Amino acid sequence: EAGVVQSPRYKIIEKKQPVAFWCNPISGHNTLYWYLQNLGQGPELLIRYENEEAVDDSQLPKDRFSAERLKGVDSTLKIQPAELGDSAVYLCASSPGTGGKSEQFFGPGTRLTVL
Amino acid sequence: DAKTTQPPSMDCAEGRAANLPCNHSTISGNEYVYWYRQIHSQGPQYIIHGLKNNETNEMASLIITEDRKSSTLILPHATLRDTAVYYCIVRVRYGGSQGNLIFGKGTKLSVKP
Numbered sequence: 439e440a441g442v443v444q445s446p447r448y449k450i451i452e453k454k455q456p457v458a459f460w461c462n463p464i465s466g467h468n469t470l471y472w473y474l475q476n477l478g479q480g481p482e483l484l485i486r487y488e489n490e491e492a493v494d495d496s497q498l499p500k501d502r503f504s505a506e507r508l509k510g511v512d513s514t515l516k517i518q519p520a521e522l523g524d525s526a527v528y529l530c531a532s533s534p535g536t537g538g539k540s541e542q543f544f545g546p547g548t549r550l551t552v553l
Numbered sequence: 554d555a556k557t558t559q560p561p562s563m564d565c566a567e568g569r570a571a572n573l574p575c576n577h578s579t580i581s582g583n584e585y586v587y588w589y590r591q592i593h594s595q596g597p598q599y600i601i602h603g604l605k606n607n608e609t610n611e612m613a614s615l616i617i618t619e620d621r622k623s624s625t626l627i628l629p630h631a632t633l634r635d636t637a638v639y640y641c642i643v644r645v646r647y648g649g650s651q652g653n654l655i656f657g658k659g660t661k662l663s664v665k666p
Contacts, residue, residue: 483654544595
């Protein structure tokens with residue numbers, strides 16, 4: 439069974455440019471998460487989707503970050519415009535069911551470098 | 554903020570048991586203890602979880618003290634591939650933001666030949 443797929447794996451952009459990350463969760467997983475991980479730190483939750491609904495986006499910086507999960511499957515996380523401090527690894531995870539009862543399966547992440 | 558305290562780093566000899574401690578003195582009665590690990594350049598991987606009884610699976614064993622204020626993850630025969638950052642997390646197993654995973658900095662385990 440395929441795991442969580444993320445693309446691209448690496449992205450280098452200049453500040454003020456837009457960037458988008460894509461995530462394909464494990465088939466049948468209703469819940470999808472986006473995390474941000476700074477160097478030497480643990481992942482921090484940005485947003486959680488249950489099916490197509492964003493049920494927890496309290497940690498998402500909405501002035502420049504946006505996310506969508508059309509049809510409750512794939513998801514895209516966008517930053518516009520990117521800032522130097524956005525350099526980090528962006529992780530996507532999914533879990534079966536809803537309500538946070540199940541274990542989360544993580545993708546390999548996208549490493550973003552903003553110059 | 555993470556509700557757990559872990560040593561920042563540990564070393565273990567290959568083939569020996571690795572015992573990773575975690576303190577969670579403020580754990581609530583409905584919170585479970587979860588362990589994830591993150592190998593370099595990969596996403597975190599679920600290992601095991603427990604409420605109050607000791608648990609064992611194909612990857613590891615989890616020992617939770619009777620007062621539930623601390624726990625130990627045991628890798629019985631560590632290999633070089635077990636070198637990773639290990640995260641101890643307490644969380645409830647139901648919906649809402651209380652069920653979110655809150656990662657601390659974890660313990661960097663280095664398994665040496």
